[in-house]
Amino acid sequence: MSNLENLTQKIIDDAKSSAEGIIKEAEKKKEGLVSSRLEEAERLAEEILERANNEAEAIRYGIVSNAKLKARDKKISAKRNTMERTFQLAKSSFTNMNEKDYLNFLKSNIGNLKLKGTENLIVSENMRDSVKNAGFALQISDTETVDSGFMIKDKNTILNYTFDSIVDYLRDELESSIVHSLFKE
Structure with missing residues (x-):
């Protein structure tokens, strides 16, 4: 029986060795996959952050532009009102x-x-x-x-x-x- 036991032990040892190889290969694939997914997630996060920064800059630019336009419009309106008052004063002084x-x-x-x-x-x-x-x-x-x-x-x-x-x-x-x-x- 010793041959049978040796043979059985050899089959078991080969199976363990093969299982360890499969497990190591699976670990390597898992690490590669995790690393690949992490890199992809970091790249996506950078893209999202860049888009968010671009959108924020566009919104800021729009707000500043809008504020400048409103300020310009108020200034023009004030000038028009002053001009109108000037002409009304001229008419009034002629009338009097x-x-x-x-x-x-x-x-x-x-x-x-x-x-x-x-x-x-x-x-x-x-x-x-x-x-x-x-x-x-x-x-x-x-x-x-x-x-x-x-x-x-x-x-x-x-x-x-x-x-x-x-x-x-x-x-x-x-x-x-x-x-x-x-x-x-």
Whole structure:
């Protein structure tokens, strides 16, 4: 029986040796697989982190750009409001012109016009008596008035010299120089 026992022992030893080899090979494959999966996980984590950083930078850039646009819009709005107030003050100062300046304004502007003499001069109600006493060759309207400045009316023609219309007419021409004066940048 000793041969049988030796043979059995040899088969068992070979089986153990073979099992140990298989186990070692399985361990190597396991370590390689784990290492490979860890490398892949680290690479994916880096990609995700890079994407997150890029998205965060894009969001930050958008927020900063939006804030700059809002600030610029508020600045432009403030400038427009200042311009509008400037023109309103100009209109107001013309409207509150004293009698002497008003009569000089009328004389200088009417003197430059070629009139037939049949026209009606329309002035503000508070200046009507002063204009009548100034001796203008035109008939002064007793029924129509303007808030400021004057108008000359004929059958088919109206010449509008109201201060509102003069300021509005000159506004485009004056805006750039006013912007330059008020907002030197």
